[in-house]
Amino acid sequence: MSTNDALLEVRDLRAGYGASLVLDGLSLRMGAESVAVVGRNGMGKTTLCDTLVGFLPASGGEIRLAGRRVDGLAPEKVALAGIAYVPQGRRLFPSLTVDEHLAMMARRARGRRWTPDAVYELFPRLAERRHHGGADLSGGEQQMLAVGRALLLNAPLVVMDEPSEGLAPTIVDVLVDVVGQLVAEGVAVLVVEQNLRAAVRLANRQLVMVSGRIEAEFTGDELLDRPELQRRYLGVGSAPASAGVAAGSRHEEGERT
Numbered sequence: 001m002s003t004n005d006a007l008l009e010v011r012d013l014r015a016g017y018g019a020s021l022v023l024d025g026l027s028l029r030m031g032a033e034s035v036a037v038v039g040r041n042g043m044g045k046t047t048l049c050d051t052l053v054g055f056l057p058a059s060g061g062e063i064r065l066a067g068r069r070v071d072g073l074a075p076e077k078v079a080l081a082g083i084a085y086v087p088q089g090r091r092l093f094p095s096l097t098v099d100e101h102l103a104m105m106a107r108r109a110r111g112r113r114w115t116p117d118a119v120y121e122l123f124p125r126l127a128e129r130r131h132h133g134g135a136d137l138s139g140g141e142q143q144m145l146a147v148g149r150a151l152l153l154n155a156p157l158v159v160m161d162e163p164s165e166g167l168a169p170t171i172v173d174v175l176v177d178v179v180g181q182l183v184a185e186g187v188a189v190l191v192v193e194q195n196l197r198a199a200v201r202l203a204n205r206q207l208v209m210v211s212g213r214i215e216a217e218f219t220g221d222e223l224l225d226r227p228e229l230q231r232r233y234l235g236v237g238s239a240p241a242s243a244g245v246a247a248g249s250r251h252e253e254g255e256r257t
């Protein structure tokens with residue numbers, strides 16, 4: 001891909017917390033495709049997501065979306081510039097209903113493709129729960145709402161932080177379908193995943209993060225077929241990836257659909 005056709009281009013990005021630098025010269029580029037960022041716990045994946053969307057200021061380097069600098073913008077401006085975010089832990093409002101969550105985002109949105117009705121069509125289960133509060137939703141329903149809310153921005157890029165976390169396999173299937181549909185419609189999806197099996201289903205390009213940088217890139221098949229890569233880059237032990245092993249330790253908190 002040439003510089004000109006990169007939708008997202010991140011160059012030499014630095015960011016961290018106080019004196020502690022977590023992203024340390026991170027670079028990546030992607031077009032209208034799905035790309036996964038995988039890596040052990042604590043390598044900086046969430047920090048990357050938070051920096052891309054403006055929650056955390058970059059202390060160096062640059063982030064360009066379709067050629068336009070977006071680093072240094074407030075999160076609201078980054079969203080309007082075209083980066084939607086599905087944060088880890090979903091960050092929903094316990095007292096707002098599903099309808100209210102979607103209406104709140106729809107007011108800010110500009111595009112036409114994704115409306116609350118289109119989100120309900122995509123996730124019929126959410127339509128059934130539309131008058132329920134965020135706190136009453138199961139983990140899977142919360143994740144659908146977090147994804148639906150992000151889609152309402154009609155942004156060219158959606159960043160998802162650990163979207164499969166805590167989801168039952170059937171809900172992960174739905175997520176895989178949704179990401180496939182988005183890419184088919186020309187939307188780029190950057191997904192951070194702790195779970196290798198989910199990551200390879202969500203994206204073919206697998207970027208491996210080590211100590212705040214993208215250190216290597218593999219295809220999903222390469223990672224699945226080579227246990228030594230899993231051990232080296234993901235800290236995966238003896239269990240085969242096909243058994244649904246998480247590329248880290250914190251994952252297995254049970255299914256919450």
Ligand SMILES: Nc1ncnc2c1ncn2[C@@H]1O[C@H](COP(=O)(O)OP(=O)(O)OP(=O)(O)O)[C@@H](O)[C@H]1O
Nearest residue numbers: 017022039040041042043044045046047048194248
């Ligand atoms: N709010 C914070 N303040 C200080 N340090 C933080 C903060 N959030 C994360 N860190 C540190 O930054 C480093 C990277 O964390 P980050 O959450 O980005 O990693 P990660 O790859 O997403 O890992 P995990 O999957 O465990 O969340 C870790 O050393 C972490 O302890």
